[in-house]
Amino acid sequence: MELSKVSLVKFNDERLNIRRAVEMCEGFRGLTSAKKVLLKPNLVMWDEVLPFPRFGVITTALVVEEMVRMLKEHGCSDITIAEATTEDKAINSGTLEAYRGMGYHQLEKKYGVKLLDLNRGPFEKVEFDGFSLNIAAPVLETDFLINLPVLKTHNTTKVTLGFKNLKGCLSRRSKIFCHHAELPLDRFIQRLGEKLAPALTLIDGIYALDRGPAMNGTAHRADILIASRDMFAADVAGTMILGMDPAGIGHLAEHARRHDLPLDGSNLEICGENLSSLVMPLKWDWGWLEDNSGPTAFGRMGISGIHYPKYDHTICSGCSFLNNMILILLIGAYTGEPFDNIEFLTGKVARSTGGFKKTFLFGNCIIRANRDNPAITEAVEIKGCPPRAEDIVRILNEHGIKADFNTYIQYRTSLAARYHDRPEFREDHFSVAGE
Ligand code: SF4
Structure with a gap:
């Protein structure tokens, strides 16, 4: 069996260790100075309005910067950084805002790196078996794709590592399409990864995220760098380090099946640290209540009179981020009295089975899915794709739920405060040093 080299290196605040991770897996093998290189970090979200702890949520600027330096030293002159951050004008979330906030313009100035916003396209339609996806043309056209995901868990796909990070290379329409009513999300993720097949994957595990992928998860200082020329091998190692079985990760299992690969790590040639010494189960x-009526927090707080079934794989990132906000608003609105027999539905396919005074339909998809549903007594439509935060607060209040956006601000402040006075969580890891 052919083995795939995977380097496992402790970071320990030494930039040199980022280099070691790349060198030990021969990460630049086959890279000549004439080649076009494209770096795809994970900058999935940005927020300039509310407190936004970045630890474990986005790739550190440190890893991106060091990779650029190494490429320059290698003689590469055509280097592009490309990402498609979720767009939301209300919080100044966008790719260019993220680049600016992390000081990426210094990479542009100092190293002549090009900064691309993949949200703007252009895209090329690529046919797969039974479906097509629009993929950003610069990613398809590059000679050497370097994938820079974060070591984090994901509430739907369980992990979001090399394969999942590439979903950011799709047009918005294709991203939404991947959260398909009938086909599994993991199939799209696997096919896309197989098509793009990065030349090098470096999983940034300086911070790792428990119950990711967003900032409501809990970050840990993990100090782990995982690098391989084989993205599948890097993801298998990353999954094991997160304490999970790669066979239980849909897109990895699918990839293994299609390429006749083992899922137990037996085809990995580990260089550096011992994998078992790095395992940190996340x-x-x-958790959701047994009767699926709401998150376990509802049970702990004695919240009743509300039915809030768990999200499913059809909910895409836009609605998913806001879903958390609605739950926080509802918890904040709870007075000790039961809610008035209400229901909330999210995603694209859930159908009300009735028995509630009001059914809140969150987002255009679920509104469509329940149009003319005779089981619903009164439908409350929260329109948008995704809906706007201010509309959510307004509509809840119009229907007697005293939602106060300040509750959510306090919650976000408390999320950020978890990392205050903990020197191992370093904000400067998210700023290009540029010296
Ligand atoms: S309404 Fe929500 S679930 Fe539907 S496509 Fe838009 S963001 Fe996705």
């Missing part, structure tokens, strides 16, 4: 799932 959780990916959010």
Whole structure:
């Protein structure tokens, strides 16, 4: 069996260790100075309005910067950084805002790196078996794709590592399409990864995220760098380090099946640290009450009179981020009295089975899915794709739920405060040093 080299290196605040991770897996093998190189970090979200702890959520600027330096030393002159950050004008979330906030313009100035916003396209339609996806043309056209995901868990796909990070190379329409009503999300993720097949994957595990992928998860200082020329091998190692079985990760299992690969790590040639010494089991799932009437927090707080079934794989990132906000608003609005027999539905396919005074339909998809549903007594439509935060607060209040956006601000402040006075969580890891 052919072995795939995977380097496992402790970071320990030494930039040199980022280099070691790349060198030990021969990460630049086959890279000549004439080649076009494209770096795809994970900058999935940005927020300039509310407190936004970045630890474990986005790739550190440190790893991106060091990779650029190494490429320049290698003689490469055509280097592009490309990402498609979730767009939301209300919080100044966008790719260029993220680049600016992390000081990426210094990479542009000092190293002549090009900064691309993949949200703007252009895209090329690529046919797969039974479906097509629009993929950013610069990613398809590059000679040497370097994938820079974060070591984090994901509430739907369990992990979001090399394969999942590439979903950011799709047009918005294709991203939404991947959260398909009938086909599994993991199939799209696997096919895309197989098509793009990065030349090098470096998983940034300086911070790792429990119950990711967003900032409501809990970050840990993990100090782990995982690098391989084989993205599948890097993801298998990353999954094991997160304490999960790669056979239980849909897109990895699918990839193994299609390429006749083992899922037990037996085809990995580990260089550096011993994998078992790095394992730090993290959780990916959010607990829900047994009767699926709401998150376990509702049970702990005695919240009743509300039916809030768990999100499913059809909910895409836009609605998913806001779903957390609604739950926080509802918890904040709870007065000790039961809610008035209400229901909330999210995603694209859930159908009300009736028995509630009001059914809140969150987002255009679920509104469509329940149009003319005779089981619903009164439908409350929260329109948008995704809906706007201010509309959510307004509509809840119009229907007697005293939602106060300040509750959510306090919650976000408390999330950020978890990392205050903990020197191992370093904000400067998210700023290009540029010296
Ligand atoms: S309404 Fe929500 S679930 Fe539907 S496509 Fe838009 S963001 Fe996705």
